Amino acid sequence: IRTIAAVPAKGQSFGSPAIFDTALVIEDPSQYVPSSGITGLRPAQIRVIFNLPPQFGTYTHPLAYIEWFTPLNRPDPTTGMFTTHRSTRAHR
Numbered sequence: 001i002r003t004i005a006a007v008p009a010k011g012q013s014f015g016s017p018a019i020f021d022t023a024l025v026i027e028d029p030s031q032y033v034p035s036s037g038i039t040g041l042r043p044a045q046i047r048v049i050f051n052l053p054p055q056f057g058t059y060t061h062p063l064a065y066i067e068w069f070t071p072l073n074r075p076d077p078t079t080g081m082f083t084t085h086r087s088t089r090a091h092r
Helices: none
Strands: 022-026 041-050 063-068
Antiparallel strands (some): 022 041
16 A cells, blocks of 8 residues: 655646545544555545634644545455445445
8 A cells, every 4th residue: 555645736727637536544443454455444535635724723734525435345256356436325
């Protein structure tokens, strides 16, 4: 698994397509074991990284708005790859 620090964009030029990164999120820290592959991880798409205005308090890290995908259960028998879809309700 590759990780990088999230850095909010410094503006966007008009006419360029949006870029949304995909992330594997630790949904339940009690089920996540780093050496176990993707167990305890859930796919999500990062839509925007932002900071709250000062009137909402002081936060040391940016926040992220994400869209969940369905959990990864078992690999497809033909391709050996995990399949997922956008989550529609209650993170499922």
